[in-house]
Amino acid sequence: MAVLSLKDVGYTYEKTTKPVFRGLSADFEAGRVYCIVGKSGAGKTSLLSLLAGLDTCTEGTILYEGEDLSRLDRDDYRAKKIGVVFQGYNLLLNKSALENIELSMAISGVRRKDSRAYALAL
Structure with a gap:
C-alpha cells in the first residue's frame, strides 16, 4: 500500500492562470527511495511543498495513508508523520x-x- 498517493494533481500559483503542472499521479511506498528530477522551473520544489503539506494542490488529491492531505492537520502531519529537510537547513x-x-x-x-x-x- 502506498504511504503517499497523488491522484491527478495539478498546481497553479495564485493570481496566475498557467499551471506549474497538471495531471500528476504516483504512488510512494514505504521503504523505497524516490527521486524527483527535472529542469529548473519544472515544478520540483512546488511538488515537494505539496507533499510536505506546506501548500495545497489546486487540482486533484494527495493522500497520506489513504486520507486526503488537505483534510488533515498539516502541522501535525509535518511534526509527527514525515520529515522535511530544507535546502537552507532552517x-x-x-x-x-x-x-x-x-x-x-x-x-x-x-x-x-x-x-x-x-x-x-x-
Whole structure:
C-alpha cells in the first residue's frame, strides 16, 4: 500500500492562470527511495511543498495513508508523520546541532527519558 498517493494533481500559483503542472499521479511506498528530477522551473520544489503539506494542490488529491492531505492537520502531519529537510537547513543559529535536534523532538511530541542520548545517536 502506498504511504503517499497523488491522484491527478495539478498546481497553479495564485493570481496566475498557467499551471506549474497538471495531471500528476504516483504512488510512494514505504521503504523505497524516490527521486524527483527535472529542469529548473519544472515544478520540483512546488511538488515537494505539496507533499510536505506546506501548500495545497489546486487540482486533484494527495493522500497520506489513504486520507486526503488537505483534510488533515498539516502541522501535525509535518511534526509527527514525515520529515522535511530544507535546502537552507532552517536551524536555530543560537543553538547547537544537538539542541536543534532536541528541540525538534520536543515540538514533535517525542518524549524519551534518554532524549539527549537519543539525539546524540541521531
